[in-house]
Amino acid sequence: MNPTALKEHEGAHLDATRQSYDTVAADYARFVKDPGALDPVSRAVLSAFAELVTSSGLGPTADVGCGPGKVTAYLTGLGVSAFGVDLSPKMIELARAAHPGLRFEVGSMTALESGDGELGGILAFYSTHHLPPAELPQVYGEFYRVLAPGGHLLLVTRVGEEEHQRRTYGYGDGDPAPFDSYRLPADRIAELLERVGFAITAQTLQAPDEGEKRPVVSFLARKPTTAEAP
Template identity: 90%
Template sequence: MTNPTLRDEQAGAHLDAIRQSYDTVAADYARFVKDPGALDPVSRAVLTAFAESVTASGLGPTADVGCGPGKVTAFLTGLGVSAFGIDLSPRMIDLARAAHPELRFEVGSMTALESGDGELGGVLAFYSTHHLPPTELPSVYQEFHRVLAPGGHLLLVTRVGEEEHQRRTYGYGDGDPAPFDSYRLPADRIAGLLERAGFAITAQTLQAPEEGAKRPVAGFLARKPATAKAP
């Protein structure tokens, strides 16, 4: 059996590495990442469907976890969502606040969200969970479930694969080298983990890789049932 203290230390070291890498590449990343309005039609449609679901529910604000420079948070706000952003990287949050001073952005981790139980109407994880080792996903999904109000909505979008682990040592643009670990799981495994965390999946998309990309993209629209109990 794994020692819980050792497991917590390993998770902390992993989060520190992610934070340091994104602090290093933050400025290049902000230039590199597309504005949501320039995304492909399916991605825009999924974001719009999520926005309509959370605004119709009227249950509370939406957390954009792993918000980066805040472009998607701002896009959701433009669709009428009361959204705020959370990111592990202080440098990313600095850029988000500078670009969108009217919005709320906080440094934080999706592994331990500061929102109270049932406080949120929506949680968005848009290409922000793939750096987590698969062993950490169940607890993260349970954390999403915890902060959502009964009837609240989750949108998770990520690249998928066949139990793949990729490590690269460069970031974005011509900035300093920064290591990144990425994990690609099968879509059905992610769906199963979400269901075990207590979510009901309401829609699922699977997009073929864009030109130059190597992995398809899966989107999961899910809901915390109105009569949900803690998983």
């Protein structure tokens, strides 16, 4: 795809995702579990990430695709200086109302507002799967760009054989909302993260929970310091 066509395509699918999450935002906020009620492995991974970013002494942590901000607030409770970024203005409205002391911004992980090397951490918690796989190198490249050397990424997503799924219903009994989701094998995600420069420090694979078909992978990855870079 030439750059102009790619830009148009990118705009169209981001608009569609934004519109769908705007439609379901209130239902989603009711539906999604409080992180404190998540399974022990998910909480352990979030705790490990929190410890890594707080002990690094680097900049703040962006929760990209933060939705209603529950995980942003959970990280804050673990001592992380966290803020949220989401494509959906409705989600950001709900996040601000629920957590008035925290910072939430409308934005896209395809082009983050943060400057080069400004952040100590990036969390992408079930938020990267709406992006077509061809765009992941750019998005992972954005994560790498905004992290300070020595900064940490936690990426949590469902995995599967390369597939594209279109779902037309929302959360709860809200209005119909189309969602495109793309699943990749964990090895493919690891390869793409390493290709932009990340060093993967830990990986967990969790069996699908009840009612789900796909396992969940969590990657902890680090941007090497200048001294460590190859």
